[in-house]
Amino acid sequence: MGWTIPKTWTNTGVRRGELNTHLRDNLLYLKYPNCGVYDIKETSDYSTNSTSFTDINATEGKFLHTITTYGDGNGGNGDVFVALNATLFSTNSLSVFFRILMDGVVQNADDGLLVIFLAANVMQAVSFLIPIRNVAPGSHAFKLQWKVSANTAVLLANAGTSGRDIKGQFWVREAS
Amino acid sequence: MGWTTPISWTNILSDASHFNEQIRDNLLALKQPPTAHYEANESSNFLTFSTTYDDVDNVGSQWTFTFTTNGGDVLIGLAATGRSISSFSLLDVSVDGTRIANNASGGIRQITGTFMNVSFLRWIRGLSAGSHTFILQWKHNTGGANFGQIPAGAGTSGSDVHPRFWVREVS
Numbered sequence: 001m002g003w004t005i006p007k008t009w010t011n012t013g014v015r016r017g018e019l020n021t022h023l024r025d026n027l028l029y030l031k032y033p034n035c036g037v038y039d040i041k042e043t044s045d046y047s048t049n050s051t052s053f054t055d056i057n058a059t060e061g062k063f064l065h066t067i068t069t070y071g072d073g074n075g076g077n078g079d080v081f082v083a084l085n086a087t088l089f090s091t092n093s094l095s096v097f098f099r100i101l102m103d104g105v106v107q108n109a110d111d112g113l114l115v116i117f118l119a120a121n122v123m124q125a126v127s128f129l130i131p132i133r134n135v136a137p138g139s140h141a142f143k144l145q146w147k148v149s150a151n152t153a154v155l156l157a158n159a160g161t162s163g164r165d166i167k168g169q170f171w172v173r174e175a176s
Numbered sequence: 177m178g179w180t181t182p183i184s185w186t187n188i189l190s191d192a193s194h195f196n197e198q199i200r201d202n203l204l205a206l207k208q209p210p211t212a213h214y215e216a217n218e219s220s221n222f223l224t225f226s227t228t229y230d231d232v233d234n235v236g237s238q239w240t241f242t243f244t245t246n247g248g249d250v251l252i253g254l255a256a257t258g259r260s261i262s263s264f265s266l267l268d269v270s271v272d273g274t275r276i277a278n279n280a281s282g283g284i285r286q287i288t289g290t291f292m293n294v295s296f297l298r299w300i301r302g303l304s305a306g307s308h309t310f311i312l313q314w315k316h317n318t319g320g321a322n323f324g325q326i327p328a329g330a331g332t333s334g335s336d337v338h339p340r341f342w343v344r345e346v347s
Contacts (some may be wrong), residue, residue: 023199
């Protein structure tokens with residue numbers, strides 16, 4: 001059930017169908033806005049040695065979520081929340097970078113949104129929640145990418161790795 | 177579109193203006209609540225040598241937000257990388273002139289070492305309806321030659337990242 005721009009009422013009476021569309025359905029959308037959630041559970045952890053930004057896993061429902069948004073609810077643009085909660089590891093010291101793409105367009109230029117330094121053999125958490133602003137009503141694809149400064153970084157994926165069996169999450173949700 | 181306190185409906189027929197205020201406008205207020213946001217893309221990174229709290233962006237004040245809320249709760253978010261040269265730095269948020277930790281030695285997030293994730297979310301309860309000002313602030317524990325840094329898209333090799341600070345009324 002989606003969102004319908006709330007009508008401007010006139011003194012011509014109220015029809016049941018109008019209340020269902022403009023009141024019931026819109027209240028339900030506010031309660032349950034469109035979202036995509038990935039509980040990071042794989043048979044092996046993710047890793048990269050790429051020094052340029054690359055997809056972590058561009059499979060829909062993984063580190064790619066496509067949702068339909070309804071903007072500000074009145075025909076204009078709106079906001080979408082994007083969040084990551086994960087744990088990183090490396091056997092070497094290095095830096096790990098993250099960025100977000102919407103519909104293939106980079107949302108965080110240059111080295112991205114965040115850089116995190118990993119000391120060798122020390123797990124490090126990465127988490128953020130940001131609004132992507134001015135998103136037009138329609139279908140949009142949100143994707144997370146990463147890169148390293150050198151060597152290889154691992155993003156733990158609840159894969160049964162001893163001592164590092166951590167389940168993170170990547171999610172996208174229309175802000176309201 | 178602002179929020180109007182919902183009425184208790186009675187058996188008196190409402191006219192269209194009533195429906196527009198109570199249904200249309202309040203739905204739109206819930207759909208797009210007041211929000212402020214800034215992604216840093218500065219000519220130099222944010223630095224503090226100060227041992228007393230100062231605005232993180234004390235030049236452009238881009239991380240100072242003033243907007244009108246409809247009353248209730250506000251969510252504050254930072255997505256950023258930080259580092260601290262020797263000792264540590266502390267982050268806090270001033271809400272209408274009062275920092276959340278509200279004492280000289282405290283903060284809501286510590287920055288230590290090299291390029292750590294200093295992102296946080298903070299829920300502020302029960303703000304009155306009206307205009308409110310939110311400022312991200314920080315200080316360094318010892319100062320002097322030591323400092324705290326938040327890379328701010330200034331082109332620094334290996335840390336050219338663009339942090340975001342935002343505030344949104346939540347319902």
